[in-house]
Amino acid sequence: MANLNINIGKLQLKNPVMTASGTFGYGSEYSDFLDLSRIGGIIVKGTTIRARQGNPYPRMAETSSGMLNAVGLQNKGVDYFISNIYPTVKDIDTNIIVNVSGSTVEEYVETAEKLNSLENIPAIELNISCPNVKEGGMAFGTNCLSAAQVVRAVRRAYKKELIVKLSPNVTDISEIALAVEGEGADSVSLINTLLGMAIDSEKRKPVLSTITGGLSGPAVKPIALRMVWEVARAVKIPVIGLGGIMTASDAIEFMLAGASAIQIGTANFIDPTVTIKVIDGINDYLDRHHYLSVNDIIGALEEI
């Protein structure tokens, strides 16, 4: 049994496996299938200052080895989270992390400030990469200046671990990572979904109500892996890798590429117990290769 403990800045994880925002609800949706306290961290649904209805149906299209979604940050707002959901999740023995989104810098700041006071929320993940909202979201994360601006403002308001979730829909993701590191982000997570599209040829219409949506699942894994590798070489802060992880082997590849921890998203829809299988699989890998700690494989990629 290897040591699976990982620290991401001030955040202590019992293992490097977290669930990605928007794929695991608030955790309780999955509690019939697994012991939530075994997971390293749960990143709950994207939360905004006010309630959002999200986009009209259809919001999802299956693709080869993946799916497109266009949910559009449907949530009941941060105040509802604090009064109705926080009390039900705060005692789960894992890190409950809130994904924060907004249309303006002020909205991000206001939401982060409210969450700062919650004792059992040790971190937020700043979502500057949602491709499915008209204003804000990805618009902040695809430009170094606006990414820096929103992180700078939130950093002043939020005192705990600040993770910034990056968009892959850019020319050079390392530049954005460096920009948010420069403004005080404690860590970065990547990648959010890739902008894509699906068409129904019989109807000659787009499948999604929003025409475009975010691609996730194993289809995006090689791109995510490459970007994690690039960013991990560019920044000094910890990198959290995600994008199409389905198995322990996938998770280990991200860690070898430089990720200190990983998130599992779309795979939860196929197998609600996948997180447990990945945690056990990482442990088996470490034992098999005689590593004493999971820290030993972070960035341990060897030259070809």
Next chain:
Amino acid sequence: MYNTLKHKMLLSMKKYMLDLILKENKILSDQYNLLILTSKEKIPEIFPGQFAEVRVDGSPTTFLRRPISIHYVDYELNELWLLIQIKGDGTKRLATMTAGERLNILFPLGNSFNEPMNKEARILLVGGGCGVAPLLYLGANLKKNGFHVNFLLGARTKDDLIELCEYERFGNVFTTTEDGSHGEQGFVTQHSVLNNSNFDYFYTCGPTPMMKAVARHALKTKANCEVSLENTMACGIGACLCCVTDTTEGHVCVCTEGPVFNITKLKWQI
């Protein structure tokens, strides 16, 4: 009538992920197969209208689970029945399964149909195409609980009207076909039983235009009407928020708040 207590009970029902064993794959027509599944463990209690998320192995183009209505549960034989309509690669693969193969399913998911308060209620279950699937188990339960059940089943031709004898075990069966090869010719909403009898309660599942027509008839005759929706889903357990429908309470997940909705709750233009 929307029963909040019952809804809360259904939401808190334990969900399972099990590998069920295929006992028999009955080919019903060139479009429909009936998968009769069993398990070493006792099949948990399932309410009519609930569904399963089925993982399709061995179909490389099928990534997500497939939401499939529970067609029937036989607790004595420990059998779960799924009616499969072959639509794409996933259902094509399911239709080729052979006895002894395992099928990984999440279940029971979603809410259920609500029974009328009054045992004398005149009830019509209206199904079209593969939408007949949840009505068999609903009819069985209604009959068991002392209701008098009528089915009105519609299809394109007589070949698509499957397993009529199963429905006849639980109530009267009326049929329509578009080509007139079985029962009355036309759509279900043109059937004479609708004009000759007054019903207090309609339960319907099938193509949306058909369900809307049934809903329109129910509204006109001041009857209750519950519909079962079939939106595209990913998780099936209320986590991904992909399968929403617009209701008087805003966007809600069909997988957890539905699939059964009273038409007064839906924002349908009918």
